[in-house]
Amino acid sequence: NAGVTQTPKFQVLKTGQSMTLQCAQDMNHNSMYWYRQDPGMGLRLIYYSASEGTTDKGEVPNGYNVSRLNKREFSLRLESAAPSQTSVYFCASRPAAGEQFFGPGTRLTVL
Amino acid sequence: AQTVTQSQPEMSVQEAETVTLSCTYDTSESDYYLFWYKQPPSRQMILVIRQEAYKQQNATENRFSVNFQKAAKSFSLKISDSQLGDAAMYFCAYRMNSGYALNFGKGTSLLVTP
Numbered sequence: 001n002a003g004v005t006q007t008p009k010f011q012v013l014k015t016g017q018s019m020t021l022q023c024a025q026d027m028n029h030n031s032m033y034w035y036r037q038d039p040g041m042g043l044r045l046i047y048y049s050a051s052e053g054t055t056d057k058g059e060v061p062n063g064y065n066v067s068r069l070n071k072r073e074f075s076l077r078l079e080s081a082a083p084s085q086t087s088v089y090f091c092a093s094r095p096a097a098g099e100q101f102f103g104p105g106t107r108l109t110v111l
Numbered sequence: 112a113q114t115v116t117q118s119q120p121e122m123s124v125q126e127a128e129t130v131t132l133s134c135t136y137d138t139s140e141s142d143y144y145l146f147w148y149k150q151p152p153s154r155q156m157i158l159v160i161r162q163e164a165y166k167q168q169n170a171t172e173n174r175f176s177v178n179f180q181k182a183a184k185s186f187s188l189k190i191s192d193s194q195l196g197d198a199a200m201y202f203c204a205y206r207m208n209s210g211y212a213l214n215f216g217k218g219t220s221l222l223v224t225p
Contacts, residue, residue, distance in 0.1 A: 031211055042115070042202050042215025043156075050211055058212060088154065099146070100213060102156035 002026055004103035006091050012109045013081045021076040021106050023091030029101075031094040032074035034058075034066060036087040037105075043090060049074055081110045115205050117216035124193045125224050131178075132188045132219045134203030142208040145179065145186045150200040150218070159201070162186065164208075190221075198223040 007022045025032065030051045035043035035058075045058030049068040063085060065077045074093075078085060088107050092100040114137045124130035136145070147159040162170045162179050169177050174194075178187045190197055203216040 033212060040120075040217060042204070042217050043213070044215070045212040048211050090156065092156075094211075099144075099158055099161060105154045107154075 004091055004093055004101050006089075006103040006106050008106060009104065010107050012111065013078075014111050015082060017081050018077070018079050019081065020078075021089055021091075021108075022073070023075065023103060024073045025091075025093040025101070026072065027093060027095065027101065028071070029093035029095050030071070031096075032068065033092040033094070033100065034064075034074070034076045035090045035092065036060065037090060038087050046076065046089075081108075083110045086110045115203050115214050115216035117203055117219050119219045120217075121220045121222065123222045123224060124190070126193055126195060128193055129189060129191045130193055130221065132190075132201050132203075132221070134186045134188070134216055136184050136186065136203070136205050138184070138205065138207075140207050143210075144206045144208065145177075146204040146206070146213065147175070147177070147188045148202045148204060148215075149197075150202065151198070156202075160188065193223050195223050195225070197221060 004025045033048045034046040037043045044060050047066040049055045052071045055066050067075045086109050088105045090105045091103040094100045116135045143164045145162045149157045149159050160172045160175050174191045176189045200218045202218045204213040
């Protein structure tokens, strides 16, 4: 039981490049989330998925797209990376009755 | 919108002593949950303690306890017998009972000195 896994752990991009952050959970949770954490800030919600096939915007969705590929996987895509998207990205999942489990995070730097 | 405020950017405590981290929140909801998360240098987010708003009794987990004042919208974390491993960022967070996502404060960095 690996919990919530994220790949990659670190990534450096140039402005304008695209990439996809991968997240998978093996706990059979319905809900999954993407957050970003900037220096001196708590985590802020980018997108979430309450169940397979549904996604909704969070507090800071601009510049991102998501895909809930199946119950296990929830990916975050940056189509044209900008320096303002330099951050640490966390994926989380949550069971119907319970609290969120977080992945280890991805540190992304956009030059 | 709900907001969570942590007014102490940094706190320091000596090993074996007690420290209290403050958190206030703003909501018009009556049914919600409050949390404290710990983030050590590894970046992993670890749930420390959870409080349901409808419960009057303060939650406790071993050396960690909360002081939940619903009318004052205050939710402080007390760490007793502090250990070096308690050094981390601590985040207060809020979730509506019917909500999906967590709203986080900006965090308090806790330093534990020998």
